[in-house]
């Protein structure tokens with residue numbers, strides 16, 4: 104009998120709780136610090152920016168946090184998402200029977216990625232607390248789209264500051280956000296003091312996530328009717344994404360398989376956390392399993408950054424967190440995986456790397472696109488540039504197992520489709536996509552600006 108291609112769960116199997124890894128960590132995460140006072144932030148410091156329910160989740164150490172009924176109802180629009188066995192990719196790589204590749208597919212969400220998993224609860228909690236408007240940043244446009252979609256469901260106005268280079272690369276993402284009723288501007292913009300300061304220093308700035316975050320935080324902090332929503336990095340965002348991994352645990356059981364290695368691309372860390380944290384829970388309980396975060400070589404936060412306290416944004420308005428960082432002033436090259444161009448990494452992911460619980464690898468964009476094209480030509484789905492890094496790592500793992508004559512079961516998260524990234528595919532197919540490697544001196548110059556914090 105042939106083995107199934109898709110493993111599908113019924114609506115009733117959508118997880119009813121988010122999984123909070125903080126409950127299972129060997130050590131508590133270092134506290135976030137106030138950007139001016141440099142002492143630990145309290146709920147009152149975060150209250151101008153976030154709804155109280157979200158702040159509660161940010162500091163919670165409860166293992167399971169119930170998903171509100173209204174959020175579960177909306178999740179049903181696309182959850183549970185399918186888990187695929189990559190039969191055709193495996194055959195094209197000439198893999199032996201005992202080297203298997205599985206992938207979870209989050210591109211079936213309305214916005215085309217994993218990002219609505221957190222956009223919906225964030226908009227829900229904002230609505231519950233009477234918030235009328237949300238401000239946010241977006242890199243690739245996936246997060247901005249997701250929050251625009253969620254805002255439209257709850258009748259909340261959404262303002263998106265989109266990194267300028269992505270705004271130019273992906274005009275239809277802006278159109279999608281506007282279709283859902285949001286407003287989207289290129290960042291750095293003239294609409295905030297942070298944006299104007301950057302433009303005064305560098306009128307041609309292509310922007311970065313760090314700059315766009317500064318603009319969105321300033322917008323929210325200076326308006327009574329507005330709160331801020333972040334699409335990655337913070338604990339509550341990673342928490343919301345754990346529906347992905349919880350479903351994957353159940354689906355791997357359906358396939359009568361258990362992964363030897365779980366792979367996720369990492370920009371701010373939320374996709375990686377979503378697929379991996381429920382498996383890390385099992386690893387911490389004794390299961391032998393490797394967990395691999397994959398980042399772009401052009402923004403190598405985990406593989407070339409330092410584990411230190413740094414600002415979450417360029418203008419130093421967001422809290423200081425302990426994370427792997429390239430320095431808040433680091434300007435990553437204009438690669439097409441816009442969602443992976445962030446100078447830092449989620450504190451929880453950083454802590455796990457520091458403790459040796461996870462591994463990290465960096466991949467160049469041409470190698471990522473090469474694998475994305477191979478994937479599209481076998482599995483059919485056109486991947487976003489971000490998860491193409493994970494595809495590359497999964498293929499490399501499979502080929503290493505084949506060469507070593509070892510069995511291996513590989514799971515990765517295909518966290519988004521690339522339908523808005525066709526200009527990048529065009530450039531790749533035309534042989535016109537460069538690789539970037541930042542010189543060490545550039546990273547060291549940015550790291551020289553880390554805040555001095557007594558630990």
Ligand SMILES: Cc1ncc(COP(=O)(O)O)c(C=O)c1O
Nearest residue numbers: 245335370371372373374442519
């Ligand atoms: C498809 C996709 N994957 C990954 C990312 C990276 O973000 P994170 O590391 O938070 O998942 C993004 C961010 O925009 C994205 O759009």
